[in-house]
Amino acid sequence: MKMTPAAVIIGSLLLLAAIVLVVVYVPWATRHDAPSEIFRSRSDLEAEGRLIYIANGCVYCHSQSIRTIDWGHGAERIAQAGDYVSDQPILLGSQRTGPDLSQEGGEHPDDWHIAHFINPRYTRPNSIMPEVAFLGEDKLQALTAYIQSLGMTDADQRMQRQIYWKKAATDAYEAGPDENVKWLSENIPQGWRDLPNPYPTTDAGLARGHLIYQQFCIGCHGPVGDGMGPAQPWLYPPPLNFTILKNREISGGILYYQIMNGITGTAMPYFKRELESEKIWDVGNYVAVYFIDDSDANAEPHGIDAAYEPGDVNR
Amino acid sequence: MTTGESTQIRTYPTALAFCITSFFWMGVATFMGLLGATFLIAPDLANNVSWLFFGRVRPVHVNMVLFGFVTPGLLATAFYYLPKVLDTELYSEKLGVTTVLLWNVVLVAAVGSLLAGHSQGREYAELVWPVDIGIVIVFLMVFVNMIMTVKHRREPILYVSVWYACAAVVLTSVTFSLGNVIWKPDTGALTGIPDAILLWFYGHNIFGLLLTPLSAGVAYYVIPRVVKSPLYSHTLSLLGFWSLIVIYTHIGTHHLLQVPVPTWLKVISIVDSVAMVIPVMAFLINIWYTAKGKLGAIHEDIGAKFVFTGTIMYFFVSIQGSMMALPVVQRITHFNNWVVAHAHIGVLGFAGMIALGGMYYILPRVSGKPLYSRLLADLQYWMVLIGMIGFTVVLTIVGLIQGNAWYNGETVYRVLPELQYYYVTRAMLGLLIFSSAVIGLYNGVRTLLSKPGEAVS
Known part of the structure; x- marks a missing residue:
């Protein structure tokens, strides 16, 4: 094949034109403009x-x-x-x-x-x-x-759900700590509220909870759990101050449920996609032990202990 | 080489100006890369300075690597070899130097506009319309100069490097205009899924129809010259050239295999991605058989050393690319740093290495002065090589961690802490590559500033 300037330039341009026709124009010409079922235009x-x-x-x-x-x-x-x-x-x-x-x-x-x-x-x-x-x-x-x-x-x-629950959460927060804690607990299914943390407090568990707390919670709830993390000035209702929860019947199940499910309407997201079950129990117990100073870990009622748990073999 | 080259000493101001452009912008481009890599490990470092925002720095890095460092570097060598293999003068050095000046104006405008937050948000097609137009104009100016030089040639036969250089410039003028949707100045985009198809058609052709043919052109010139052998096969040259244009242009949609685009288009892109082995091996066999038994000569010449290494990287990046187009592989590799590693083998390891090699080969010949320091050039070679391979290893590991973790059900956020140390290593390797660019710039400048000596020609 003799490669003349015309062969190189016109030949390659013709090839490009044919290929653009196939891989760009045809997909464009045969596109489907029908909006999907969730489509809406932007404001x-x-x-x-x-x-x-x-x-x-x-x-x-x-x-x-x-x-x-x-x-x-x-x-x-x-x-x-x-x-x-x-x-x-x-x-x-x-x-x-x-x-x-x-x-x-x-x-x-x-x-x-x-x-x-x-x-x-x-x-x-x-x-x-x-x-x-x-x-x-x-x-x-x-x-x-x-x-x-x-x-x-x-x-x-x-968004509608966020707005709806934001109003409820704001009202509860503004009614004072007693009302707020009551409202927060009220919205949790009774089964969870009655459930103590099924696992015992161990050094290893607290260490795990500490790490999870630093990676997920510290920005809002702060290093000492008083809800004064760096995000606090931007959030309303503000992050919960854990130190007010003592003697308010905060079970391990309540902590677990709130971490798993989040509190829609507030800045508290759900973590169920990011934290496996054990991590949620551990970080919940970390909060209970260090910030609330009131942990029900391994309390009654509980089922047969997991194999690793210390204590009686027949529990 | 079939050409009877003139032995008279010529000057090559256009090639020289492209050389300086490339050495300079390599420094800027790699610094921007280093900056971006640093922000990934120290995200508050930018301290709310708007033009240091990661999302603005990253496209500056990418665009300056493509249009500031690699393309001018490859064009520098093209403007040297075209008159040589065509046995004529460059059509117009005046036009050439004007092109380079305008080219630099466009680059400054590109950096300024991106950092100021003017972006069209499409990868490789971020630049706003006036800058797009500037790029098309400089490409057309380069093309006019090339084709007129071809027209005034005394050597009737067009050497393979000429095909590649001319085709690269003319085809990229077209794909760049198409890909940037130049007829829609405000958004520079189509709407919906066809926009993604067009974008990746264009995006992949920045490699396929610009960097690859220009690099091939340089390799086809430098390697036979340095080993003093004729090219192994004209037939392979032909096969490599035409199959590159036909096959490379079909594969852009392999970026969209997990997106709702027409299945037939995905099939075309996968089949042609695998078929890329034809143009790649046609080129590589041709170059490698030309150099067969003469690696000593390549090792001795710093330019050829860079270029030959670039051809080896081309082998790796292309075989990897073919594999990555397979859907089963993409399940893990898509959307993560595996692809970033792949891009760095291609653009730095292959096209960047060959651009540097071409420039080191021509620098003494276009300036009429010996290279200031072979040692520094070798140092740069090793720094780029180690930096690039280190990058590949580190980012491939990061990609595998990300891809496997996600596939295993972990969220993006959960995986971040695992990546920190690799990102630190990556930034350190980036420092190595940036330092190598500074050394190259220093070496180039010292070469030009040295006292006039005998021309090497």
Whole structure:
């Protein structure tokens, strides 16, 4: 084959044209524009927040693409083409240095996000995300609105739940510690309220609880459990002060349930996707022993002890 | 080489200007990479300085590596070898030098706009419309200079390096304009899933139709020159060239295998990703058989040493790339640092190494002065090599930790503490690579500032 300038230039351009036709134009021409069942359009504020998200390169660390294999992340819904029909550009992302955000809307109330943007380690002590406070209050509001819209109508439903329970949680907090603790416990199924921590207090268990507390809890509840962590000024109702809980019948089951399930409407997220059962019991007991000074670990009623537990062999 | 090259001493201001550009921007680009790597282990270090925000620093790193360091470095050598193998003068050194000046203006505009928070948010296509236009213009200026040089050639036969250089520049002008959706200045994007398909078609072709053919062009020139042998096979050159254009352009969708794009498109991208072994091995066999038995000559020439190492990295990155396109592999490797490791073997290990090699090969020839220090060049070689391989090992481990942990049901947040030490190591290796860029810049500048000597030509 004789490689003339025309062969090189025109030949390669013709090949490129044919290939663009097949792998770019045909997918575009045969695209499905039908919105998915959760689709809704964005408000002006959400659209403004999206531009801030784009300008600051959030997409490099956060995907918006839930895959069929993402059950490990607690995915409830796999992304569909119809989710993206108004996205220009589409922000699928290529890396998950941080978590996927496709369904982030309504997972937390707005104040959690503001505290997180001021410094991500306030709400997520292990986070390696940079501070975003430089954006200023207005842009943080817009960015928060955008994040809260991710998941579209699914997110809206979650947001409504956050708003509904935020009012209840705020009323309870403002009614004083007695009412607040009563309200918090009331909303837990009786079975959990009657349940003591089934495992004994051990040095190893407290060490595990201490580590989990530092990685997940310290930003809001503070190093001494008084609810004065660095996130506190940004959150309302503020993080719970554990030291007021003594003699208020806080069982291990109550602590477990609140950590597992979170308190929707407040900045307290659910941790069931991130902490296995043992870690929740351990961190609950850590709080009970060190901050409440009132632990029911291994108290009655309990079933047959787990094999590792110290004490009577016939318990 | 079939050309009868003129022995007269020429000057190559365009090649020289591209060399200086590349050495300088390698420093900027690797510093930005180091900065980003540091922020991953010390996230509060940026201290709310907006233009130091990770999401702004990272695209500066990527764009400056692509358009500041590697592409100008490869073009420097192209502007040296084109007149040589075509047995003519460059069509216009004036146009060439103007191109380089404008190129640098565009790069400054790119850095400034990204750091100021003007981004279109599409990977490899972040730059805002005026900067996009600037890039298309400089590519077209390069193309005019190349094709006019080809037109005025005295050597009738086009050497394979010429095919690669001309095709790379003209095809990238097209894919860059398409990929940046240049007809939509405000967003620079299509809507929905087709935007992702177009983006990765373009994104992958930055490697496939720009860095790879330019690197191949340099390797096809430098290796036969240094080992003083004719090229092993014209047929393999042809096969490698045409199969590269046909196959590489089909594979962009392998970035979207876990996304709702048409299945037939995924199948095409997977099949062609595996078929990439054809252009890759056609090129490598051609180069390696040309150098067969003459590795001593390659070891002796610092430029060829870089280039030959680049070809070895090309082998690794391409075979790895073919494997990574398999869905079963992507279940673990997608969305994590495995891919970052892969990108660093490709862009630094292959294209970056060859860009440096080409520049070290031509620097004495275009400046008419001997290289200031072979020792420093060797030092840079080893620092880049160790840094790049270290990067690959560390980030591959990180990727495996992330991918397996996620697949095993752990959340992203839970895995973060496990990665800390690897991120620290990665930043240290980044320091090594940045330092090597400073050494290269120093060596280049000292070469140019040294007293005029005999030309090596």
